Amino acid sequence: MALNLLDNNSSFLEYLDWDEILIKLSSHSYFQHTKDVVPRLLNYKPNQIINRDLTYLDLYNDDFESFNTSLGDIFSTLPRTDELEKHLASIEKDLVLDLSELNTICKLLEGYPSVERLFEHFNIDHNYPDQSIKSKIRNKFINKFRNLVSKDGSESLENHPQLSPLYRELRELEKGLRNSINISARKETYKKVLQHSEYDVINDRYVLAIRSDSYNSKLGVIIAKSSTGMTLFVEPYELREKSNQRIQIMAQIDAIINEICRNFCTTLLEFERAPLNELHYLYKIDLIKTKANFSAELGLKRPQLNESKEVYIKDFFHPLIENCVLNTLHLDPLTKGLIISGPNTGGKTVTLKSVTLCYLLAAMGLYVPAGECNIFLPDGIYYFSHDQQDLSSGLSSFASEAKNYLQLLDEISENSLIVVDEIFNSTSSEEASALAISFLEQIHSRSNSLVIISTHHQFFKTYIHASKEYISSHVGFDMETSKPTYKLNYGSPGSSMAFKIFDILAEKFGLSNTISSKAEHILDKKQLSYEQLLQELSQKKSELDKKLIENRQLNINLKNQKKSMDGLVLLEKERITSEYKKKLDKIISQAENLLVETKKGKIDSRKQFEKKVINLTDSIPDPKKQKFNERVKQTTAEKKISIDQLKENDYVFSPTFNKNLKIVSINQRKKEVQVLNGKMSLWMSIKNLTWPTNKQPPKQSIQVNFTKSVSGKLEIDGRGMRLDDFQRLVEDSIHELINGDIPFLNIIHGHGEGILKKWLRTFLKSYTEVYWQSEDGNDGATRLTLKN
The missing domain is CATH 3.30.1370.110 (Ribosomal Protein S8; Chain: A, domain 1)
Incomplete structure (x- = not known):
């Protein structure tokens, strides 16, 4: 038995859930031929071939839905089985196909050009028919055949010049036969002996159903009997000659149709192997479609292949496990391998399977279960489960495992991937560790292979941890929740957590437990201290990971809060802008009305006009002006003016104009003063004035922006x-x-x-x-x- 998984006959594929993966993969195939090919895809191929197959998938995914729809429409017209190949083989054996079988071949020949055009840019390696063959297929077969048979199989044989007169004659005969037998059924001779009044057609003869106990030879010839014998189907003598003529015409029609089919089969032979090559092309396209849909279903990504023997598999997962915890594997070319330790049920086996599947699927020209993948594909891939017992050969678990490892050393190639789940798990830990170390030395003395091994053996994982040639790692365990994290941690071995897990299981099933506590007393103190140290190390690592996750989440939350605040600021800015726009639109409208009133003479005094202008100016929303007003609001309150305190030629300060103004007149009753602003005099309320400042306040430019309102009429x-x-x-x-x-x-x-x-x-x-x-x-x- 070959151990190399790439030989596709290794029993160890069963440990990788391989059959289930193949079922999922082949479920996307249309043709049975593709389903049969899928298991044979697993074999060694050079990188050039694999990259070509991966490029096909890239191109297919560029227009995934369109390709699926187009192929679905074309494939659905063709049989899924090997029926087409059998038909084409029959033609080569000089057998004649009927019209239905020829219609199947015609649909193949019709669909092929569309598929070839659709995938023309794929540059698929194939024996394409040349243009002259395509023209012959279209003109000498498809066009002529479609004159007689439609795609749905409906026959229009009456269009054929030889068959047309025969069908007309046949219809006339059948019309006469129907009339004659209906007349016979109404005769007294038959009416009283009929089982039922309707006629029937049996063995191409028009017959009446006669009760067997009433039959006599004068009624006609017996053509058939019912299963009970109670009814005889009799052909009246007056119909016999016309029936014979009808049968002769039908025989002529069958002979002509057979000759037509033979001519079509002969025509197909002129195309040599083109129809078969076209079918094989559709098989290749179906395989690409199968791979692409399988990859899409499981969320697989394209692998990159290198020659440097670097291994980088980011966010890999087992494709058959939902919500699988993602892990990353990164090994440089000088690393001989990875050793994984840690608790049972912690995810070691799933990790080994997932990595191995990445290699196997890549070797098949498929996408892989990982976010990113850059690997060197070896010519040998080996996977050994923790239980290798071979009952058929009478070998124990240890004996069968040892036999497999010895055979591996005998057939190993220069570059291989060797994956072992729980190495030498069926013997004592000290002996197993020594054997495992020696086994690795033998592997690397014979080859440059990469090994990935899981283990519980204390001495083995300690030895590997001290080595600089291997990466030591462990799967995590959360001490607070007493559950595995399934995360792969690098740089240190992990505790098996046997006592802890034993206690958890006892509590889960409600069973009393003093076994683990007694076992701790029995266990060698040095080993116990070592395991406790690893357990504490795992706990610290778990706590550190939690803190890192919390810090990342906090960082994300802060960024999200900043984005939210930026959004709120933007919304507030838009709100304020909208409010100012509404106010400005209102002021513009008032200014336009003021202009109209002035033109029409409704404002009859300069004083009235100046007052309206001041009120309009004061209502202009200016953020800078508002801030300034807020700033001087306090000083205004502190410097309130009484009308009795003022006299002409005094100066007062106007926050509106941001300067001191001279008083030229006073109105005690209205509590207003007339001030001089440059050459313009205007009346102002003392509420809007303060005592003049000792220091001239900074000049503030007042800018008025008018925006014309838009009617928006189309x-x-x-x-x-x-x-x-x-x-x-x-x-x-x-x-x-x-x-x-x-x-x-x-x-x-x-x-x-x-x-x-x-x-x-x-x-x-x-x-x-x-x-x-x-x-x-x-x-x-x-x-x-x-x-x-």
Whole structure:
């Protein structure tokens, strides 16, 4: 028995859940041929071939859904079994296929060109038919065959020139036979002896059902009997000649159809092996589809292959275990191997299986169960389980294990991967450790192989830990929860945690337990101290890992909080901006109204106008001005002015203008003063004034920004409007269009040569940036858009 898993006949594949993986993989295959090929994919191939297969998967994944849909449509028309191959083999043996079997081959030949075009950029190594063969297949077979048989198998044989007159004659005969037998059934001779009144067609003869106890030879020829013998199916004598003619015509039709099928089979032979090659091409595509869908189902990723013997497998997992804990393996080319220790049920076996599966699936040209993978593919992969008992050969666990290791040393190649789960687990720890160390020495004296081994043996893991040639590691155990973490930790061996796990199991099953405490007294003190030291080391490592996770989470939370605060600041900024925009829009509207009132003469005094301007100016929302007002608010409260304290030519300070102003008049009743601001005099309430500052406050520039409100109308209906109103509305809307406030503008002005339309078309000539045309052929409306 070969031990190398790449020979695909090793019984040790069973330990890797291999059959279940193959079932999942082949479940994505359409053809039975592909399902049969899947198990044979596991063999040694050079990196060049594997990289080619992986590239196929990359290309397929670039348009995964489209490829799946297209192939599903084409494959569904073809049989899953080896039926097509059998049909093609029969033709080569000069056998004649019927129309149904030929239709299956026709669907293959029709579907192939679409698949070839779809995967043309894959550059798949294949014996493609040349263009002349493709043309012959299309013109000499597909087109002619489809004149007689549709894709769904429906036959249109009456289109054939030889068959057309025969079918017409056949229909006339059958019509006459139906009429004749219906007339016979109504005759008194038959009416009283009929089992039922309907006729039947048996053995291509039109017959009546006659009760057997009423039959006589004058009624006709007996064609068949019922299973009980109570009914005879009789052909009346007057139908016999026409029935014979019908049978002769049907025989002629069958002979012509057989000749047609023979001619089609002969035509297929002219294409040599092209149909078979096309079928084999579909098998190759189906295999790529199978691999791609399997990889997608299990979340597998592409491996990278190297020649340096570096091993980097990040976030690997077992593909059949849901929510599997992710681990990472990184070994440099000079490392001889990895030794894993730690508690039972801690994940050692799953780790070994997962790593081995990464190598096996990569060797098959498949993606692997890992986030990233960069490995050297060996020509030999070996996996040994912890129980290698061979009852069929009468070997104990230890004897069978020793035999396998000796055979391995005999057949090992220069570059191999050797994975052992619980090495020499069936003998004493001291002897097992010594044998394991010696076994590793033998492996590396004969080859440059990489070994990955799990163990509980104390001396062995201590020896390896002291060695610089191997990486020592252990699977974690959480002392607080008393559960394994399944995480792989590097740099130190781990305790087996046997006593602890024994106590946990006893508590779980509600059983009394004094075994572990007594065992501690029995155990050698040195060994116990060593195990306790490893246990404490594992505990400290677990606590450190928790702290690191907490710190990472805290860092993430802080970053998230910062993002949230940035978002809140942005929202607040947008809110304030929106509020200021509303206020400014209102002020603009008030300013426009003030302008209109002034033009119309509704404001009849300079004083009234100045007062409205001041009120309007004071209402302008200016963040800087607000901050300044808040700053002087306290000083304003402290420097309140009484109207009785003021006299003409005094100076007061105005926070509004941020400077001292001279008083030119006082109104005691209204508690207002007229002040001089430059050459302009205006009335102000003493509530808005303070005593002048000793030091001239810094000048503050007051900037007023006006934003025109946008109507946002996309359509103007000018029908019935006055020309001046129409002009104003059009001008405003065109400005909105040019400023980008609206995407287009429709102007309805009416048909004919009205004043609105004439003015508009002339007016638009001055706007070179605007493109206009009649709206959908309607000359009563004009559509305006910006030129690109």
